[in-house]
Amino acid sequence: MGYLKENIKSKNLITGGAGFIGSHLIKKLLENGQKVICLDNLKTGSETNFSNWKNHSNFNFIDHDVTKNLNINVDKVWHLASPASPAKYKEDPIYTIKTGVLGTLNMLKLARRNNAQFLFASTSEIYGHSVNFPQKESEITFGNTHSSRACYLESKRIAETLCYEYGRLGVDVKIARIFNTYGPNMLMDDGRVICNFISQSILNKPITIYGNGYQTRSFCYIDDLISGLLLLINSNYNQPMNLGNDQEISILDLANLIKIKTGNKLAFKFLENREDDPKRRCPCLKISKTKLNWQPSTNISEGLDLTIDYFKKRISFQNV
Numbered sequence: 336m337g338y339l340k341e342n343i344k345s346k347n348l349i350t351g352g353a354g355f356i357g358s359h360l361i362k363k364l365l366e367n368g369q370k371v372i373c374l375d376n377l378k379t380g381s382e383t384n385f386s387n388w389k390n391h392s393n394f395n396f397i398d399h400d401v402t403k404n405l406n407i408n409v410d411k412v413w414h415l416a417s418p419a420s421p422a423k424y425k426e427d428p429i430y431t432i433k434t435g436v437l438g439t440l441n442m443l444k445l446a447r448r449n450n451a452q453f454l455f456a457s458t459s460e461i462y463g464h465s466v467n468f469p470q471k472e473s474e475i476t477f478g479n480t481h482s483s484r485a486c487y488l489e490s491k492r493i494a495e496t497l498c499y500e501y502g503r504l505g506v507d508v509k510i511a512r513i514f515n516t517y518g519p520n521m522l523m524d525d526g527r528v529i530c531n532f533i534s535q536s537i538l539n540k541p542i543t544i545y546g547n548g549y550q551t552r553s554f555c556y557i558d559d560l561i562s563g564l565l566l567l568i569n570s571n572y573n574q575p576m577n578l579g580n581d582q583e584i585s586i587l588d589l590a591n592l593i594k595i596k597t598g599n600k601l602a603f604k605f606l607e608n609r610e611d612d613p614k615r616r617c618p619c620l621k622i623s624k625t626k627l628n629w630q631p632s633t634n635i636s637e638g639l640d641l642t643i644d645y646f647k648k649r650i651s652f653q654n655v
């Protein structure tokens with residue numbers, strides 16, 4: 336199934352390419368004149384995210400589940416396939432674990448057979464409930480194995496270990512520990528906080544806040560992340576690297592900012608805090624700054640304007 340065109344020697348395989356981050360990566364690679372195979376089973380991704388490229392001569396789509404073996408020719412594997420939003424990865428924890436572990440193993444095997452470079456999309460969630468901030472790559476606090484988030488973060492942890500082991504076998508592996516990233520192409524019902532707040536506001540519903548809203552996050556705009564991923568895969572740095580934005584904002588301040596930008600007049604609705612919701616999350620970017628000369632440049636206000644604009648267009652398109 337899919338749109339695999341015959342006789343095209345594709346170079347970049349993007350697993351999870353129909354998702355939020357993958358779709359932006361594909362756009363950038365195509366703009367750079369590279370060949371792209373987007374692989375996705377459309378579990379949380381959407382065909383809309385690559386509809387612009389469907390007929391592009393350098394673009395191919397394969398409808399495939401990464402937990403199944405794959406044999407194609409590639410030069411670079413960008414392994415992004417995984418449910419990413421807590422709401423989505425908790426829906427089917429066993430699926431999340433299989434995707435994280437078997438999917439990563441299959442894609443590493445593919446990279447090894449092809450002598451291809453491999454970039455793995457890991458996550459800030461593996462820092463668990465850290466006590467030291469900003470979070471450094473070397474400081475990980477272990478959580479329990481039975482929390483509702485464990486299916487995601489533990490499979491990302493073992494996937495990182497698989498990456499190192501394949502690195503020892505000679506595969507050129509890069510690991511990006513991605514912190515909260517946002518922007519156009521996120522699904523409105525994705526469940527992540529920025530999507531929730533913007534879609535609630537645009538639909539003129541009260542913004543729902545879990546807990547008192549004093550917990551902080553740091554949000555990275557998608558264009559910044561993509562430039563970091565491109566630099567990372569082409570670098571010679573083989574240890575895990577944080578990529579994100581180190582400007583913290585409380586959830587309450589974020590809600591207020593979105594409320595003002597969207598003109599939502601309703602009072603916030605406070606709900607009970609969710610199990611295992613971390614109090615703070617903020618990356619230490621020392622390594623990305625020194626090794627890649629990379630740091631994010633989009634401030635939260637600018638990034639939110641672009642994202643709100645996208646969500647408004649999606650809603651008006653759906654209402655046509």
Ligand SMILES: NC(=O)c1ccc[n+]([C@@H]2O[C@H](COP(=O)([O-])OP(=O)(O)OC[C@H]3O[C@@H](n4cnc5c(N)ncnc54)[C@H](O)[C@@H]3O)[C@@H](O)[C@H]2O)c1
Nearest residue numbers: 351353354355356376377378379380400401416417419516
């Ligand atoms: N967006 C963030 O803030 C963030 C933060 C940390 C880590 N990450 C990681 O980055 C990657 C991409 O995240 P995203 O935000 O674009 O998520 P997303 O849900 O938008 O995209 C993930 C894509 O993977 C696909 N997918 C899921 N399981 C699959 C499987 N078994 N086989 C094939 N395709 C499958 C989905 O259909 C979807 O298109 C994920 O690995 C995620 O863990 C994202």
